[in-house]
Amino acid sequence: MHIVITGGAGFLGQRLLARLLERGELDGQAIRRLTLIDQVEPQVPTATDVEIVPLAMDITAPRALDALLAERPTVIYHLAAVVSSAAEGDLDLGMRVNFDATRALLEGCRHHALAETRLIMASSVAAYGGDLPDILDDMTALQPQNSYGTQKAMCELLINDYGRRGLVDGRVLRLPTITIRPGRPNAAASSFASSILREPLNGEEATCPVPTDLALFVMSPGRVIEALIHGAEVPRTDWAPFRAFMLPGITVTVAEMLEALGEVAGEEAVSRVRHEPDEAITAIVSNWPARFDTAKARRLGFEGDRNLREIIEAFIRERS
Amino acid sequence: MHIVITGGAGFLGQRLLARLLERGELDGQAIRRLTLIDQVEPQVPTATDVEIVPLAMDITAPRALDALLAERPTVIYHLAAVVSSAAEGDLDLGMRVNFDATRALLEGCRHHALAETRLIMASSVAAYGGDLPDILDDMTALQPQNSYGTQKAMCELLINDYGRRGLVDGRVLRLPTITIRPGRPNAAASSFASSILREPLNGEEATCPVPTDLALFVMSPGRVIEALIHGAEVPRTDWAPFRAFMLPGITVTVAEMLEALGEVAGEEAVSRVRHEPDEAITAIVSNWPARFDTAKARRLGFEGDRNLREIIEAFIRERS
Numbered sequence: 001m002h003i004v005i006t007g008g009a010g011f012l013g014q015r016l017l018a019r020l021l022e023r024g025e026l027d028g029q030a031i032r033r034l035t036l037i038d039q040v041e042p043q044v045p046t047a048t049d050v051e052i053v054p055l056a057m058d059i060t061a062p063r064a065l066d067a068l069l070a071e072r073p074t075v076i077y078h079l080a081a082v083v084s085s086a087a088e089g090d091l092d093l094g095m096r097v098n099f100d101a102t103r104a105l106l107e108g109c110r111h112h113a114l115a116e117t118r119l120i121m122a123s124s125v126a127a128y129g130g131d132l133p134d135i136l137d138d139m140t141a142l143q144p145q146n147s148y149g150t151q152k153a154m155c156e157l158l159i160n161d162y163g164r165r166g167l168v169d170g171r172v173l174r175l176p177t178i179t180i181r182p183g184r185p186n187a188a189a190s191s192f193a194s195s196i197l198r199e200p201l202n203g204e205e206a207t208c209p210v211p212t213d214l215a216l217f218v219m220s221p222g223r224v225i226e227a228l229i230h231g232a233e234v235p236r237t238d239w240a241p242f243r244a245f246m247l248p249g250i251t252v253t254v255a256e257m258l259e260a261l262g263e264v265a266g267e268e269a270v271s272r273v274r275h276e277p278d279e280a281i282t283a284i285v286s287n288w289p290a291r292f293d294t295a296k297a298r299r300l301g302f303e304g305d306r307n308l309r310e311i312i313e314a315f316i317r318e319r320s
Numbered sequence: 321m322h323i324v325i326t327g328g329a330g331f332l333g334q335r336l337l338a339r340l341l342e343r344g345e346l347d348g349q350a351i352r353r354l355t356l357i358d359q360v361e362p363q364v365p366t367a368t369d370v371e372i373v374p375l376a377m378d379i380t381a382p383r384a385l386d387a388l389l390a391e392r393p394t395v396i397y398h399l400a401a402v403v404s405s406a407a408e409g410d411l412d413l414g415m416r417v418n419f420d421a422t423r424a425l426l427e428g429c430r431h432h433a434l435a436e437t438r439l440i441m442a443s444s445v446a447a448y449g450g451d452l453p454d455i456l457d458d459m460t461a462l463q464p465q466n467s468y469g470t471q472k473a474m475c476e477l478l479i480n481d482y483g484r485r486g487l488v489d490g491r492v493l494r495l496p497t498i499t500i501r502p503g504r505p506n507a508a509a510s511s512f513a514s515s516i517l518r519e520p521l522n523g524e525e526a527t528c529p530v531p532t533d534l535a536l537f538v539m540s541p542g543r544v545i546e547a548l549i550h551g552a553e554v555p556r557t558d559w560a561p562f563r564a565f566m567l568p569g570i571t572v573t574v575a576e577m578l579e580a581l582g583e584v585a586g587e588e589a590v591s592r593v594r595h596e597p598d599e600a601i602t603a604i605v606s607n608w609p610a611r612f613d614t615a616k617a618r619r620l621g622f623e624g625d626r627n628l629r630e631i632i633e634a635f636i637r638e639r640s
Contacts, residue, residue, distance in 0.1 A: 091485065130561040133459060139451065141459045143480070143562035150481040154474045160463070161470040165411065241450040242463035 001029040004068060006059060006105075007079035008036025009043065011181065012122070012224065016077060019225050021048055026075065027233045035068060038080065059101045069108040075232050078105060078121040084148035085187060091147055098151035103158060109168040116169060119159065120231050123174040123244060125217060127153040128289050137293040138245050145287070156244040163243045169236050173227055173302075176219040176249030177288070179257075180315040189284040193218065196254070197261055197312060200269040201319075209278030212255040215290035219249040219304060220311040222318070227302050234300050248294040248304035260308035264316070321349040324388060326379060326425075327399035328356025329363065331501065332442070332544065336397060339545050341368055346395065347553045355388060358400065379421045389428040395552050398425060398441040404468035405507060411467055418471035423478060429488040436489060439479065440551050443494040443564060445537060447473040448609050457613040458565050465607070476564040483563045489556050493547055493622075496539040496569030497608070499577075500635040509604040513538065516574070517581055517632060520589040521639075529598030532575040535610035539569040539624060540631040542638070547622050554620050568614040568624035580628035584636070 003020060007013045013036060020031055033051045036042040041056040057064055059080055080101065087094030102121065109117055127150075128136065130143030142153040156172050163170030181194040185206075192209055193216055199206035219227075227247050262270045294302075305311050323340065327333045333356060340351055353371045356362040361376040377384055379400055400421065407414030422441065429437055447470075448456065450463030462473040476492050483490030501514040505526075512529055513536055519526035539547075547567050582590045614622075625631050 131459065139453060139461045139463075141461045141562075142477075143459075144477070145484065145561060147481055147485070150477050154477050157462075157464065157470050157474050157477075161467055164465065165467070241465060242461075 001026060001031050001075070002033040002035070002071065002073040003031060004035045004037065004073045004076045005079060006037045006077070007081065008054065009038035009040055010079060011183070012221070012228075013038070013042065013077075013079050015221060015225050016079075016228055017042075017044065017052075019229065021045065021050060021052075023229070024050075026229065029074070035073070037065075037068075059104075060096045063104075063108070065105060065108050066111075069112045069114065072112065072114060073117060075118045075120065076105070076109075077228060078102060078119060081122070081152075082148070083188065084124075084126055084146055085189075087148035087151060088146055094147050094151055098148065099154055102155040106158060106162045106168060106170070110162065114168055115166055118169045118171060118232050118236075120171045120173065120228065121155060121159055122228075123152045123156055123172050124149060125174060125176055125246070125288060127156070127174065129287065132289050135291045135293055136246070136289050138242075138296045160243045163239065164241075170243050171231055171234075171239055172244035173231050174244060174246040175224060176217045176247060178221055178224055179216075179218045180311065181221065182319075189281050192281070193257075196273050197257060198315070200261060200272040201265055201312070201316060204272065206273050208254065208258075208273050208275050209281040210254060210285060211277070211282065212258065212275075213253055214282070214286060215251055215253045216285075216288070217249040217251055217290045217292060218311070219247060220314055222314050223247075223303065223305050230300075230302055238300050245296040246292050246294050247302055248297045249292065250304050250307070251291050252308055257308060260312055264309060264312045321346060321351050321395070322353040322355070322391065322393040323351060324355045324357065324393045324396045325399060326357045326397065327401065328374065329358035329360055330399060331503070331541070332548075333358070333362065333397075333399050335541060335545050336399075336548055337362075337364065337372075339549065341365065341370060341372075343549070344370075346549065349394070355393070357385075357388075379424075380416045383424075383428070384421075385425060385428050386431075389432045389434065392432065392434060393437060395438045395440065396425070396429075397548060398422065398439060401442070401472075402468070403508065404444075404446055404466055405509075407468035407471060408466055414467050414471055418468065419474055422475040426478060426482045426488060426490070430482065434488055435486055438489045438491060438552050438556075440491045440493065440548065441475060441479055442548075443472045443476055443492050444469060445494060445496055445566070445608060447476070447494065449607065452609050455611045455613055456566070456609050458562075458616045480563045483559065484561075490563050491551055491554075491559055492564035493551050494564060494566040495544060496537045496567060498541055498544055499536075499538045500631065501541065502639075509601050512601070516593050517577060518635070520581060520592040521585055521632070521636060523592075525592050525594060528574065528578075528593050528595050529601040530574060530605060531597070531602065532578065532595075533573055534602070534606060535571055535573045536605075536608070537569040537571055537610045537612060538631070539567060540634055542634050543567075543623065543625050550620075550622055558620050565616040566612050566614050568617045568622055569612065570624050570627070571611050572628055577628060580632055584629060584632045 035053045042054045044052040082097040129145035159170035185195045355373045362374045364372040402417040447462045449465035479490035
């Protein structure tokens with residue numbers, strides 16, 4: 001089996017690579033080859049039985065993926081994307097990378113008659129917006145209020161249609177807010193969702209810009225990776241009639257996150273979080289939906305985290 | 321005021337032209353110029369105070385609309401589309417006409433800084449699909465099960481995003497099934513929805529391929545045209561947060577349609593309808609949603625037909 005990962009240098013791409021190598025198989029087939037694509041050549045391990053090919057490539061260039069698709073990969077994880085702030089700042093860049101490159105990938109699969117190839121794209125909670133109900137479900141409209149979410153929603157529709165027409169085995173997973181991300185705080189509005197746990201666990205100070213009663217819909221990196229794996233193993237027919245849905249995150253308030261931090265790492269850790277309300281960040285994130293009935297994902301066997309404690313303990317375990 | 325109508329040779333384009341000329345104004349401004357675009361040069365009346373320009377043009381050609389957009393039209397009615405059977409039969413054609421041409425129109429408006437231009441697109445009930453609830457509302461997901469609906473749903477998202485970014489005043493109206501269409505029966509699965517009324521009213525025989533308890537969500541041509549007019553007159557801010565919604569059709573069963581036919585035109589007219597069940601057509605149309613809570617459209621002042629009798633009587637009046 002040959003697996004391709006776009007966005008292979010990213011946080012999820014690198015974790016997915018590690019997990020696939022650890023497993024050695026996907027859906028009962030041995031993994032013989034892994035191709036990782038990104039703007040810069042992805043880092044890959046050397047000593048392994050699997051042929052790992054890192055490629056530096058601009059996937060927005062005409063027919064960029066043509067040679068690769070001619071080799072008829074079994075599974076394509078399409079994780080490459082311009083993040084939400086960049087897509088909002090540059091409409092052309094977002095359309096080119098997030099939408100046109102996905103469309104080109106679908107057309108490439110069609111051109112090479114890859115009807116059986118599983119094309120798995122990561123979508124986002126950012127695709128939701130507008131006058132949302134208190135609890136969202138699988139039939140809640142996508143009315144995005146940002147260009148990133150718009151582009152992802154358009155890709156969902158197109159992947160669904162190519163899947164429905166039998167041109168490719170298209171599959172889309174909408175990801176909850178991921179916590180605890182590794183790394184440093186960044187400019188993303190959601191940065192605090194990892195930062196208020198990660199920094200105190202690393203003995204550093206963190207800033208919480210939102211009220212503690214704010215609720216979020218979250219999933220740990222480990223569960224996201226397991227969902228991407230499972231997404232390749234669920235039978236094709238189970239994805240119809242619409243081949244995109246929300247993964248089963250868990251709903252947590254900031255207060256619950258800090259409480260769980262205290263339980264695992266003590267009150268000293270909690271005291272490292274400074275509360276500095278930021279109206280701009282609060283305005284953005286309080287519009288994000290926090291409560292979902294993810295019936296379809298659960299029916300298809302996708303699993304969420306059990307609780308925050310598990311998320312924090314997994315972070316500590318993986319860090320060491 | 322300069323108004324552009326794409327699909328100007330079509331049934332709706334021609335009726336919209338006639339109604340605009342009859343009114344002489346839109347949103348309180350005198351109509352000075354009307355440009356009608358279609359693949360073939362649209363028919364236009366000659367004797368009038370308004371400058372009417374019919375243009376034969378392929379709107380999928382690169383920068384096809386550039387010269388026209390440079391003239392800074394006030395309102396653009398974007399009605400041009402490949403119909404659902406053609407879009408299903410030819411994916412490339414549907415993507416080019418239904419999606420790429422709409423995107424090019426949006427980009428043209430952006431390029432010419434037409435931030436105030438009202439761009440009004442007709443979308444369709446065909447954008448709905450999947451595991452629908454009994455009664456749909458403004459937050460019901462678009463999970464289209466055909467390429468036409470997919471392309472329209474993608475356009476909705478893009479028009480909403482360009483509108484949200486202030487690049488154009490984007491507005492989308494989802495049309496119910498239109499009855500009574502003029503003309504002859506055609507290959508469309510929905511053809512019967514007009515045919516079982518139109519042909520008997522014209523003293524001809526008609527075939528009803530579906531069970532009489534089948535429900536449809538319908539709107540008369542006259543009400544659709546009034547909705548397109550009103551769509552240009554509703555204040556821009558009222559369209560946020562999502563600039564697309566369903567128009568207030570009425571829910572009617574085939575039995576109710578035949579009953580109203582009898583009331584207006586007598587039992588002899590009803591006897592001209594032959595019941596010849598067609599499983600293929602029934603399978604398609606029984607998946608179409610028939611019950612909507614169109615709260616947003618009603619809040620914005622869009623009006624539906626009062627009843628079937630009114631629809632039939634309007635057809636008879638307009639025919640004569």
